[in-house]
Each structure stands twice: as structure tokens, then as C-alpha cells.
Amino acid sequence: MSKTDEFKAHLEKGYTFKGDSIILGTGIVDHEPIPQAQIKIPLKTLNRHGMIAGATGTGKTITLQVLAEQLSHHGIPSVMMDLKGDLSGLAQAGQMNPIIEKRIGLIGIDYEPTKFPVELMSISNEKGVKLKATVSEFGPVLISQILELNDTQRGVIALVFRYCDTHHLPLLDLKDLKKVLQYVINEGKQEIMKEFGAVSPATVNTIMRKIIELEQQGAENFFGELSFDVNDFVQTENGKGVISIIRLTDIQNRPKLFSTFMLSLLSEIYETFPEEGDTGKPKLCLFIDEAHLVFSNASKDLIDKIEAIVKLIRSKGVGVYFCTQTPTDVPEKVLGQLGLKIQHSLRAFTAKDRTAIKKTAENYPLTDFYKTDEILTSMGIGEALVTALNEKGIPTPLAHTLLRSPESRMNILAPEEINDLVNKSSLVRKYNVEIDRKSAFEILDEKITRAEQMAAEQAAESTTAQRRSPGRPPKETSMIEDLSKNTMVRQIGRTIFRELARGIMGSLSGKKR
Structure with a gap:
């Protein structure tokens, strides 16, 4: 052969x-x-x-x-x-x-x-x-792997997803994720600390930079x-x-x-x-x-x-x-x-x-x-x-x-x-239909705006009452007292809004994760 x-x-x-x-x-x-x-x-x-x-x-x-x-x-x-x-x-x-x-x-x-x-x-x-695809569909584990986060940073991402789940905040795109991260270390700092413990601003800032890097490669077109x-x-x-x-x-x-x-x-x-x-x-x-x-x-x-x-x-x-x-x-x-x-x-x-x-x-x-x-x-x-x-x-x-x-x-x-x-x-x-429904970004923006408006109204009422009081000059307050009052008022506003929003947003549901 x-x-x-x-x-x-x-x-x-x-x-x-x-x-x-x-x-x-x-x-x-x-x-x-x-x-x-x-x-x-x-x-x-x-x-x-x-x-x-x-x-x-x-x-x-x-x-x-x-x-x-x-x-x-x-x-x-x-x-x-x-x-x-x-x-x-x-x-x-x-x-x-x-x-x-x-x-x-x-x-x-x-x-x-x-x-x-x-x-x-x-x-x-x-x-x-x-x-x-939405950020929620990725979930905290996959998002952390994509962003190459360490264990501490992964913990913060897990906290963010948990907070959004319990407070009915849909995470649809990277804009939503960044907004929640900002909220965690600024306006919502006390609320987050009470529920989950303290979060390091340095850790959040590092995560934000990694998200921005992903955005620069065009990821904003993909998430949503x-x-x-x-x-x-x-x-x-x-x-x-x-x-x-x-x-x-x-x-x-x-x-x-x-x-x-x-x-x-x-x-x-x-x-x-x-x-x-x-x-x-x-x-x-x-x-x-x-x-x-x-x-x-x-x-x-x-x-x-x-x-x-x-x-x-x-x-x-x-x-x-x-x-x-x-x-x-x-x-x-x-x-x-x-x-x-x-x-x-x-x-x-x-x-x-x-x-x-x-x-x-x-x-x-x-x-x-x-x-x-x-x-x-x-x-x-x-x-x-x-x-x-x-x-x-x-x-x-x-x-x-x-x-x-x-x-x-x-x-x-x-x-x-x-x-x-x-x-x-x-x-x-x-x-190929543009959809931008109400999600974490808009909901938190409204929450912050309402709390600030309430704080401003409280401050205006206090000033008016002081002016109407006869015979007593207005009491001088220190800068520390002013900051303390403003912080307290803002926190009261957030708490009131959270209780109202819990009923309003209870019917909202994000897409499956």
C-alpha cells in the first residue's frame, strides 16, 4: 500500500x-x-x-x-x-x-x-x-471583577447593591452607580453608617476613578x-x-x-x-x-x-x-x-x-x-x-x-x-429605542433636593421667628452650632423623605439581577 x-x-x-x-x-x-x-x-x-x-x-x-x-x-x-x-x-x-x-x-x-x-x-x-445590559444584571461580583477591585472595594460595591435593593433604587447604567457611590459618602453618610457602618471616602473615590476609566472606553453605550x-x-x-x-x-x-x-x-x-x-x-x-x-x-x-x-x-x-x-x-x-x-x-x-x-x-x-x-x-x-x-x-x-x-x-x-x-x-x-426611566440617579437627586429645600424652609422660619420676638436681641450662635443645626435639619429631612419614599417606591422594581 x-x-x-x-x-x-x-x-x-x-x-x-x-x-x-x-x-x-x-x-x-x-x-x-x-x-x-x-x-x-x-x-x-x-x-x-x-x-x-x-x-x-x-x-x-x-x-x-x-x-x-x-x-x-x-x-x-x-x-x-x-x-x-x-x-x-x-x-x-x-x-x-x-x-x-x-x-x-x-x-x-x-x-x-x-x-x-x-x-x-x-x-x-x-x-x-x-x-x-443593566448594572443590576451584572451584579456586585461581576462588576467588581470587571473593575478589578480589591476586597475592601468589593465590600463597598456589595453594600451599594444591597442598599439599592432594599430602598428600591434601580441601577440601570453607570450614571446610577456613580450617583449612589457619591450619596454614600456625602448626603447619605449618616444613613449608611446607621445601616451598614462607616464607608471610607478614599475607597469610594478609587472605585469612581475605575468606573470613569471604563466609561472612557465607551461603556456608557453598553450599560442601560x-x-x-x-x-x-x-x-x-x-x-x-x-x-x-x-x-x-x-x-x-x-x-x-x-x-x-x-x-x-x-x-x-x-x-x-x-x-x-x-x-x-x-x-x-x-x-x-x-x-x-x-x-x-x-x-x-x-x-x-x-x-x-x-x-x-x-x-x-x-x-x-x-x-x-x-x-x-x-x-x-x-x-x-x-x-x-x-x-x-x-x-x-x-x-x-x-x-x-x-x-x-x-x-x-x-x-x-x-x-x-x-x-x-x-x-x-x-x-x-x-x-x-x-x-x-x-x-x-x-x-x-x-x-x-x-x-x-x-x-x-x-x-x-x-x-x-x-x-x-x-x-x-x-x-433600538431610547429608554431612560426613573432610576437611582433621578430618585436620589429628588431626595437630596427635597431635603435641602426643607432645610432652607426651616432656616427661614427660624430667622422670621427671631425677628418677631420683642425686647430680645437675637442670640449669637457660633459657626459650630450653625453647622450642627443644618446637619440636624438635613438629616430630619432625609428621614422624613425616606419614610415617604418607602411607601411611594415600594411598587418600583428594577429589572432582574
Whole structure:
């Protein structure tokens, strides 16, 4: 048996599955594609997560496009983080050309130019469905992790959330959170001390600076209402899974906002979706492009949180796929959870690069058909090393693969095409509505204003009474006595208002946390 025949038999044994599968491409040996030696991924194991890695210009984005298309064909929706603006072409059909024709002949598949159902989304000023979440939905633990707070600062955030819960103060956006923090160390200092103990102004000021830093990266566009319901990601249209493309081209230089959004999205999906069990295919797949932005700027607590969610979210029928330049961009504990690995070519310009390539090669199954570290630097565009999990959860043989071509456009949409897609979206009409209902900021502002008005009225009445008293000159008071009276009056005003507000606001309720 020739090496080619032996390799083909090896692949057929490793990539033959009983259930439905996705065809990625055809195997290559000695730099020659083997016709019809198809490399497949069973749908059953697509919730075991994965990684697409490779140097710039090796075809990672096209691989993302192919995966999303094949998932859609099987009725599986997906969510794609588009930081470079390259994925919108999924909404339009591709075109046949000689290169595609040759490639599909080698793989042994049909090719039909296809446009897929696409929803454009955004967390910034890009056109599309506006994705938002409230501060209350994040909760004190997640907010503290995002802001990278120490234990003392976390305690203050927990106090703030507790106070807002008990006093019916909705925390919707960062403006609300800052207002409550200011109230805690100023007008509400005595009230807070009575209920929870003293709070250090220095600690609150540090938290405020961290919130401002987050705001400077554009987080004010993300926090607020109407909160996005993650169940709206799980849609089909004419039997095809809807591909939700989150356009992030204007936040590449704002990694904290990106990691904040990613963590909130994963957390919300995990907490919202029910346990699925073994359904034969995933309910949803998430593709995180430029994944190094999530991990390189995240704190240890944030990475631990992501790691925990990645471990558990597959039971919800959700697969998470990281796209980055080298596997070392992903923490080892997360890397160990990834069942599918698609490795495009790497570049070796320095000694450090060569060391990284050797380390990368060690992440893949051993093979007798080629040297992995040599293949990693010699693959062409549209080629990759592939290993997945078979239906029994066992890694498939490592295969040098000629990847299939996308059926949709390998280019971005024109501005008028984007406008047309956005205008037709029912989710845009649902979520792109400005909502600024009465929340903690407005309620505390009213409370402070009323207390100050009451204090002013009390002071005016006292002055008038003194003027009307016959035969007695007004008693001189010291500055300390004046301050004491004003403080007492302000506290009386706050107490009276709190008792009134308890009845008025008792019916108010924030959105779920």
C-alpha cells in the first residue's frame, strides 16, 4: 500500500461518523490533496468548544465564515464577534471562480452560492441591533471583577447593591452607580453608617476613578435599557440558523469594554439557557475573533470566571470558539477544554517564534505522516491542521487539510447593503429605542433636593421667628452650632423623605439581577 493509500485509509477510519457532520475539507499528504478524503466534524461534539489559530493572512476569517455557514445549513444559529469588519459578507451570495471550482472537485462536495440569514448587532455606534445590559444584571461580583477591585472595594460595591435593593433604587447604567457611590459618602453618610457602618471616602473615590476609566472606553453605550434577551440569538429562518454578527470595528483599542461585554454575554447565556443534555447538535455557537483581547487585558479573577463558564456552558448546548494568532494567547486551563483545533500556518522569523511553534506542535496528536512543527510553517493560505473529537469524545487523527471555500461573499457589505439589512430587522425595531426611566440617579437627586429645600424652609422660619420676638436681641450662635443645626435639619429631612419614599417606591422594581 502506498503512503497516499495508507493515509487515505487512516483518515477514513478516523473521520467516519454515524450521525450528521460538517465537511471542512480534504486531507493532504506530501503537499498533495487527496480527492474525497474528507475531513469532518460531528455535530454532536460541536458544543465541546474549539480554536482557530494562525498568523495574519493565513485564512482564519474565511474558516470562521465556513464554519458559520455549515452550522446555519444544519439549523444551528451562531454569534460572531467581528472586530475587523470582514464577516458581513455572509449576508450575500458568493461567486464561482476557477479556484473554488478546482477545490470543490478535490473535496467532493457540491457548491451553490448562498446568502445566509444575518443580524447585524453592535455595542457601540456601529449600525445594527443595540446590545445593552443593566448594572443590576451584572451584579456586585461581576462588576467588581470587571473593575478589578480589591476586597475592601468589593465590600463597598456589595453594600451599594444591597442598599439599592432594599430602598428600591434601580441601577440601570453607570450614571446610577456613580450617583449612589457619591450619596454614600456625602448626603447619605449618616444613613449608611446607621445601616451598614462607616464607608471610607478614599475607597469610594478609587472605585469612581475605575468606573470613569471604563466609561472612557465607551461603556456608557453598553450599560442601560432595553436589556438584550439572549434567547433572541437562537433563531432560524427558512430552516437555516441565523448568524448574529456583532460589529466591533470601533472598539479594537478599547479592550476593557470588549472583555466586559464578552464576560457579560457568556454569563447571561449560562444563567438563562436551560440544561440541554445530549441533543445531537448544539443549540448555539459563539465565535470570538481576536480572542487575545479578552485574555491579555483581563484580571486573574476575570480569567477564572471565563474558564469556569467555558467548562460549564457546554451543558447548555453552547459551543465557544476562540480565534487568535497563536494557541498561547489562550490560557492553558481554557485551552484544555477545546475539542476542535484548526491551526493555520505560523511564521518563524525569530528564535522566540521557533520556540512558540515547537510548543504549539506539542498541543496536537502525534502522527506518522508528517512532522507537525515543519507543517506549521509550510502550509499555504486556506490550509490548516485539523483535529476534532469523534462521537465518542476521542480526538480524531491530526490532518493537514485543504479547507472548503465559503458559499457566501468573501468581502464586506457596501454601506447601502448594511442599511438595507438593518432596516429589515425586527430586532432593530425592538431594541433600538431610547429608554431612560426613573432610576437611582433621578430618585436620589429628588431626595437630596427635597431635603435641602426643607432645610432652607426651616432656616427661614427660624430667622422670621427671631425677628418677631420683642425686647430680645437675637442670640449669637457660633459657626459650630450653625453647622450642627443644618446637619440636624438635613438629616430630619432625609428621614422624613425616606419614610415617604418607602411607601411611594415600594411598587418600583428594577429589572432582574
